[in-house]
Amino acid sequence: IELPASFTGSRRWASEQTADSLALARLDGKASLFATMTCNPNWPEIVEKLRPGQNASDIPMIVARVFKLRLQHFHHLLRTRLGRIVYIVHVVEFQKRGLPHAHIVLKVCHA
Incomplete structure (x- = not known):
C-alpha cells in the first residue's frame, strides 16, 4: 500500500520534505550552521x-512532548540570538x- 504525500510520515511525504529542503538550499544558498x-x-x-523503578524509555509520550517543547525553545533561541x-x-x-535527537540546519542572513 502506497500512502499519499498528505499522510505525515509516509514515504511520499518524506520525499517531498526532502525535495523542499534541498530546494531551499538551492535557492537561498548553503546552510550557515548545523546543530544536533x-x-x-x-x-x-x-x-x-518517573515512577520508582522506571526510566525514560518507559514513558515515551512524556519524553516526546518534553523534547518537542525543548526543540521549539531551541528554535526560538536561534531566531532571537x-x-x-x-x-x-x-x-x-x-x-x-x-530517545529523540534532532539534526538542524539553518541559514543566517548576514546582511
Missing part, C-alpha cells in the same frame, strides 16, 4: 514524571534506546 540536539533523560520535566534566519530545517530521529 539530543534528549537528556535527566531533564527535570522527565525525571519528575542569531538575527534573521533565512531558513531552518530539522529532522528528528530516535536512538536505539528510544
Whole structure:
C-alpha cells in the first residue's frame, strides 16, 4: 500500500520534505550552521514524571512532548540570538534506546 504525500510520515511525504529542503538550499544558498540536539533523560520535566523503578524509555509520550517543547525553545533561541534566519530545517530521529535527537540546519542572513 502506497500512502499519499498528505499522510505525515509516509514515504511520499518524506520525499517531498526532502525535495523542499534541498530546494531551499538551492535557492537561498548553503546552510550557515548545523546543530544536533539530543534528549537528556535527566531533564527535570522527565525525571519528575518517573515512577520508582522506571526510566525514560518507559514513558515515551512524556519524553516526546518534553523534547518537542525543548526543540521549539531551541528554535526560538536561534531566531532571537542569531538575527534573521533565512531558513531552518530539522529532522528528528530516535536512538536505539528510544530517545529523540534532532539534526538542524539553518541559514543566517548576514546582511
